[in-house]
Amino acid sequence: MVTMKEVAALAGVSITTVSHVINETRPVAASTRERVLKAIEETGYTGDAIARSLVTGGTKSLGLAVSLVSHPYFAELIAAIENEATQSGYSLVLIDTRESAESEQAAVRMLRSRRVDGVLLTPTSGSAALPELRRLGVPTVLVDRLSLAQDTDQVGPENVQATSTLVRHLADLGHRRIGLVTGAPGVPTTDERVLGYRLGLGRAGLKWDEELVAQSLEPLLGKVSGLVVSDHQVLMAVLGAARAHGVRIGTDLALVTYGEVEWAELVDPPLTTMAQPVEEIGRTAVRLLLSRIADPERAPETIRLAPALKHRQSCGCH
């Protein structure tokens, strides 16, 4: 690799000067700067982030520990984060925690040994990683899955009001028996959506019936005329089950769901969905992380971004 030494030699200056013209960290005579720049050009010098990091302490890189990289929602999230990070001159070290607490732990250690300047994390339930990060003072922001204790920076979707809106929509269409199919129990997102579901019922003057909440479609069959599906994974299962049982979505069963998917318009009927503001969540998360890196003393912030209702036909509307 080309080093500063070679550049310096070619330009006839010391490496100190080369460093200063590169970083613009102290005035350099115009003519000297010219020579240095030319030398850089000629040698194709790119700098060595490793060496620089060793002395500055920073790496201009962020760790991104995602629970399931192949998930389409996370894919979008990753893309959004990558864009924002790149724009800000940071690069991303990606690692898949595979929803496992151990992997997460290992991931965090690796990121730490790579000295990333900060970490973006979608925590798994039994996460031991978070306390560790906190203890080590690594700037961290939680993405998508938020912790109840608001002692860490975090950004994710608003769930309670949004779910309530979904329920209200069904209620406004005249449905009195509205069910909920929930995602993995134990994760905060699920709990919040259940809460929103209850809230929506209340607002619509309907009462809560725990029989109408399940983790799959089957137990609800025949009991409900309207259904809220609370995440992507279960949506697939629900749609499959509906097909298997000959339940016609939109007519036999009004359905609204979380998880905007690219194929929402391609199934019959097109799905009415709550679309997460993925793009914005990603962007915001990076910004938040960067400002925390800049000022570690800031008070932790929790940002909730409102999803948008994509109104199509699975709810029975036309």
Next chain:
Amino acid sequence: MVTMKEVAALAGVSITTVSHVINETRPVAASTRERVLKAIEETGYTGDAIARSLVTGGTKSLGLAVSLVSHPYFAELIAAIENEATQSGYSLVLIDTRESAESEQAAVRMLRSRRVDGVLLTPTSGSAALPELRRLGVPTVLVDRLSLAQDTDQVGPENVQATSTLVRHLADLGHRRIGLVTGAPGVPTTDERVLGYRLGLGRAGLKWDEELVAQSLEPLLGKVSGLVVSDHQVLMAVLGAARAHGVRIGTDLALVTYGEVEWAELVDPPLTTMAQPVEEIGRTAVRLLLSRIADPERAPETIRLAPALKHRQSCGCH
């Protein structure tokens, strides 16, 4: 951060010894090793990849420059690559080239300055990055999109035979007018699939008619009874167009497509698809890259992995 110095002090040895017990690079008396390990435990020492890299030259990290991170197919690919890399003790620096040659160039420079040990690249068409990597001697493997010149390691799907199979399937069902909707022109994958399409026609005793090849569904309407769709992006468009024009897939138009999608079973009729061996492509790519890193003199290898036909109903079968 905890440094080797602290560990050494606590254990009452020199940092040399600490280094040697960590890397097992020379025998250390059992009792000494014990003390060192205990000290490591107590201090929570994790090592500093940065410092290590500076001296060893390697970083145990791979660069992954993908053309479109949010694309579901690439998401799976990334996940597969991440898994394999992690298993081998490497971490991934992810960067999105956004299908642009400049971004790609910038990406490569960044990866280089980060001294990644190797690069996995899904090249864009006008890629200037590849020659640069080659010139710099950075171990590189091309993924998914292959270059015709087989002078670089590369792994991707087999396209010609697979597309031919698709055509044959339609022909076997009795279709005589079989169309092709292609993806972006200019990328090798597209060309190969067109080739496979011609090959399939030939084998079925049908003749090539350039009117039956287009980049969208519309120009083909009324002309064909069977259709091969050559990639995910256009699939979405074709399905949308079919719906808009009231064309019933499976009955009015037999359809087979590239791009296995998670919702293949959820649309009506379920899609007959050619499923790329994503998982395997990712794994193989990493392995190939690692073996190149191990032995830079190896002859370049091109590996094609066969996709699998997922037979469902959109082709008109039952």
Next chain:
DNA sequence: TCGTCCCCCGCAATCGCTTGCGCACGGCCG
């Protein structure tokens, strides 16, 4: 008792860069 050989381990150079200090040189003021 002395020389040899091994076993264990520490010294110090090195990787490529940033940065606090301080020197040299010229111009200006008194």
Next chain:
DNA sequence: CGGCCGTGCGCAAGCGATTGCGGGGGACGA
């Protein structure tokens, strides 16, 4: 003409690890 101040640069000390080389001491054979 001497002292001061600004401007422009270079010296050298790290950053935290790896690693070639060499030294000390105990065991063993002669």
